[in-house]
Amino acid sequence: MYICNMKNSQLYKGSLTTIIMKLLEEHGRMYGYEITQKVKQTTQGELNITEGALYPALHKLEADGLLEVEVERVDNRLRKYYRLTENGQKETVNRLSELEDFIRNMQALMNPKINPEPQL
Amino acid sequence: MKLTGEQIRFIDTYLKNSGIVYEDIRFEMTDHVAKALEAMDGEFYENFRGYMVANKASILEADKRFKNIALRRALRSLADNMLKPMPLLSAIAVGITAYAFAAAVGNDRAGVVLDAVYLSLLFLFAVLYMWRYFADKFKYSVADRLCGAVIGGLYWASFIFRPYHFGGSAIVFALFAVLFLYTAVMAAVTFRQLISIYRLKLN
Numbered sequence: 001m002y003i004c005n006m007k008n009s010q011l012y013k014g015s016l017t018t019i020i021m022k023l024l025e026e027h028g029r030m031y032g033y034e035i036t037q038k039v040k041q042t043t044q045g046e047l048n049i050t051e052g053a054l055y056p057a058l059h060k061l062e063a064d065g066l067l068e069v070e071v072e073r074v075d076n077r078l079r080k081y082y083r084l085t086e087n088g089q090k091e092t093v094n095r096l097s098e099l100e101d102f103i104r105n106m107q108a109l110m111n112p113k114i115n116p117e118p119q120l
Numbered sequence: 121m122k123l124t125g126e127q128i129r130f131i132d133t134y135l136k137n138s139g140i141v142y143e144d145i146r147f148e149m150t151d152h153v154a155k156a157l158e159a160m161d162g163e164f165y166e167n168f169r170g171y172m173v174a175n176k177a178s179i180l181e182a183d184k185r186f187k188n189i190a191l192r193r194a195l196r197s198l199a200d201n202m203l204k205p206m207p208l209l210s211a212i213a214v215g216i217t218a219y220a221f222a223a224a225v226g227n228d229r230a231g232v233v234l235d236a237v238y239l240s241l242l243f244l245f246a247v248l249y250m251w252r253y254f255a256d257k258f259k260y261s262v263a264d265r266l267c268g269a270v271i272g273g274l275y276w277a278s279f280i281f282r283p284y285h286f287g288g289s290a291i292v293f294a295l296f297a298v299l300f301l302y303t304a305v306m307a308a309v310t311f312r313q314l315i316s317i318y319r320l321k322l323n
Contacts, residue, residue, distance in 0.1 A: 052181030
């Protein structure tokens with residue numbers, strides 16, 4: 001899965017579905033290209049999600065019942081919009097909580113001076 | 121600048137010729153490429169060429185991964201249909217009928233009849249699928265993967281599980297009859313449902 005053409009793509013790989021779900025939680029309904037542009041804008045170009053990474057992730061989330069889709073005709077073509085289902089909204093809360101724990105633990109590991117070892 | 125209908129069709133045809141044959145996957149890729157090109161200044165065909173040089177591999181990778189996800193969804197749809205109460209009751213009725221038939225005429229003769237019915241259904245299914253494949257311009261990923269998996273799986277299963285494997289037991293014969301016939305019929309039902317859903321959403 002080629003998520004990013006920048007130097008640290010492996011670090012983002014496991015977070016793609018969480019990123020997608022977070023964006024959909026904030027914006028309600030989005031389509032694929034819109035998601036890639038929002039991520040690029042928010043990270044100021046640092047994170048660039050490719051089609052090969054994004055669309056399989058969206059389809060997997062849809063297959064798992066976490067996203068529902070609407071197809072509309074826009075500007076001479078069909079466009080597929082994604083939205084979180086009720087299960088998707090609950091799962092988003094869980095995944096964001098897990099990600100926050102991960103970030104906190106990584107910060108603790110990377111900055112041992114801020115979190116000194118307990119005296120045994 | 122908004123793309124024209126002809127330019128959208130150009131993108132769609134290019135993706136189809138590149139191997140993205142499923143309608144439900146291709147329209148989304150077409151929209152993505154079109155949106156990216158609309159954000160660019162300059163001449164359409166130059167921008168398109170540059171975009172494909174940079175992104176075609178990724179688009180084809182997405183298509184490949186779609187097909188795997190589509191197969192899993194197809195098998196899940198089939199399993200959901202097979203586990204519904206009314207079809208299950210029908211399967212039990214088929215099993216009882218097959219058992220009574222095998223007990224009356226013997227497993228060998230019953231096996232020949234089962235082969236004939238089963239292979240006829242499979243042949244009919246394959247013919248209808250091929251007709252759709254060539255006559256109908258729309259191919260949908262989940263429906264297509266279901267057909268491929270079921271036709272291929274049952275075809276090979278029919279070679280592996282032959283009547284002489286039943287060892288003289290009418291119950292075993294009935295179980296095999298239910299397995300093959302029920303799977304084939306429910307696959308056809310699921311296929312029709314999927315096609316209807318796709319046509320409703322996309323056409």
